[in-house]
Amino acid sequence: MCFSLVNKYNVAGPRYTSYPTVPYWNTETFSSNKWKESLIKAFNESNQEEGISLYIHLPFCESLCTFCGCNKRITKRHEVETPYIEAVLKEWNLYCELFDDKPIIKELHLGGGTPTFFSTENLTLLINGLKAKAELANEYEFSFEGHPNNTTKDHLQTLYNLGFRRVSFGVQDYNPIVQKAIHRIQPFENVKRVTEQAREIGYTSIGHDIIFGLPFQTEAHVEATIKKTKALLPDRIAFYSYAHVPWIKGNGQRGFKDSDLPKADSKQNQYQLGKKLLADAGYYDIGMDHFALKTDSLYKASKNETMHRNFMGYTASKTKVMIGLGVSSISDSWYAFAQNVKNIEDYYQLINDNIIPVFRGHILTTEDLIIRQHILNLMCHFKTSWMSNGLYFEEIPEILIKLQEMQQDGLVNIKLNQIFVTEKGKPFIRNICMAFDLLLQRNKPETQLFSMTI
Structure with missing residues (x-):
């Protein structure tokens, strides 16, 4: 390496x-x-x-x-x-x-x-x-x-x-x-x-x-x-x-x-x-x-x-x-995420009141669903494509520009409408997925939110 x-x-x-x-x-x-x-x-x-x-x-x-x-x-x-x-x-x-x-x-x-x-x-x-x-x-x-x-x-x-x-x-x-x-x-x-x-x-x-x-x-x-x-x-x-x-x-x-x-x-x-x-x-x-x-x-x-x-x-x-x-658990309907309250006493209170104990979540937009599928493809199969299934979106050209340097470093191969992660690129899969993460790019965090990728 x-x-x-x-x-x-x-x-x-x-x-x-x-x-x-x-x-x-x-x-x-x-x-x-x-x-x-x-x-x-x-x-x-x-x-x-x-x-x-x-x-x-x-x-x-x-x-x-x-x-x-x-x-x-x-x-x-x-x-x-x-x-x-x-x-x-x-x-x-x-x-x-x-x-x-x-x-x-x-x-x-x-x-x-x-x-x-x-x-x-x-x-x-x-x-x-x-x-x-x-x-x-x-x-x-x-x-x-x-x-x-x-x-x-x-x-x-x-x-x-x-x-x-x-x-x-x-x-x-x-x-x-x-x-x-x-x-x-x-x-x-x-x-x-x-x-x-x-x-x-x-x-x-x-x-x-x-x-x-x-x-x-x-x-x-x-x-x-x-x-x-x-x-x-x-x-x-x-x-x-x-x-x-x-x-x-x-x-x-x-x-x-x-x-x-x-x-x-x-x-x-x-x-x-x-x-x-x-x-x-x-x-x-x-x-x-x-x-x-x-x-x-x-x-x-x-x-x-x-x-x-x-x-x-x-x-x-x-x-x-x-x-x-259970407390703090996250649910996924594919179209939305929902997380339960994190405090056990709050959890008990809501359950006793017959209330499903979610306290925050996210409703996925059409853009979210497309990006989610690309990231899933990369994380699970080390490749993704936008040739069919409605997976093209207008920011694709910008993402390809971001991936050019990774391609020069031997981490990905870009062919027509497909991206393949190389063996050399597998340890950097989180970085590759970040190129698709439009929300992260649009709202760069001012403080550190995540662990280091390496």
Whole structure:
């Protein structure tokens, strides 16, 4: 990797789990009624054909990891579990009352926080409560995020019995100095235990999350972590850059000094080394920061060009409707986004008043929908085109001018009405997508809104 390119393109930029990105939502044109109208429209268009996705945010953690940018509530009081589950199920009921037909669940994901903070009894109550109001698609996928330190065999077996076949474990880094800095003391033995237990039980996709660019982290640390990961051979790996955004998340990301973080060139060395080691171990680069074995469903989706990206990250199939339940969750009707309130007490109050607890959102314009599709094409397939399907828009010539320099740097190839991202350009996919981000270009932020792209 040419370090002049790293220095050139290492700017703050979105990760594009949505377009428009949250800081550019037009909240003034948004309302709860408009959100419901867009959701009903999308539901009626797609429920029978492709089903819907559910994301459930379970925010509780027993301790704070200082690398984490998620919405969470730190507590060791497990009596918080039951009222939260009851509120989520009541929110689900409020959504189901909007629809004439039963929702058909295609995907369901438990995120957090720490989903395995919850007891198996309460997780059973949650999943059975969700399923009671819905039907399951023929090929549905249930997945959850497990913390290796507190995920028990009972957790794994119970969720498997409820229909879960995919699990991801947060590894981050195995070095004790790095673990201490991010307040995530997690021995390899714990990850080995849950990975092997999940495989014995019958999970078909086991993922590990590994982060580079953490405080005090070196190339040697990354190499050692991936060497241990290779011994366990998870089906897919998310290998991504630490997003240092303390101005958004407050003291949660100030457990170390900025000077403790690797510089951009060191981070890029870590990434290139990790990418090579993963390739040597049989993993394929299938999307931004994501790698999978040939046998994994996400690899197959990338080859079939059915891979999708939304607020849950990369998924193996697309649904137009994604409903987020729980505090801070974001929903997507394709035509609009809506986010729930972030404070648990506010969430409870709105649910008790039979109000769907969204507090902000965005109604997508025709331009938004076109740009969104181009960014999805680039993020999921490393190419896009405006030859058909109404994907041409009047700013295309300006975007091509912006991409000319990237083409000269070997990051993209522009042919007629198509753009292809090169192998050299894949690490810079966020920068390439930014060329299409008209809202970002029209309203340059005065303060830093996003993490650095490298």
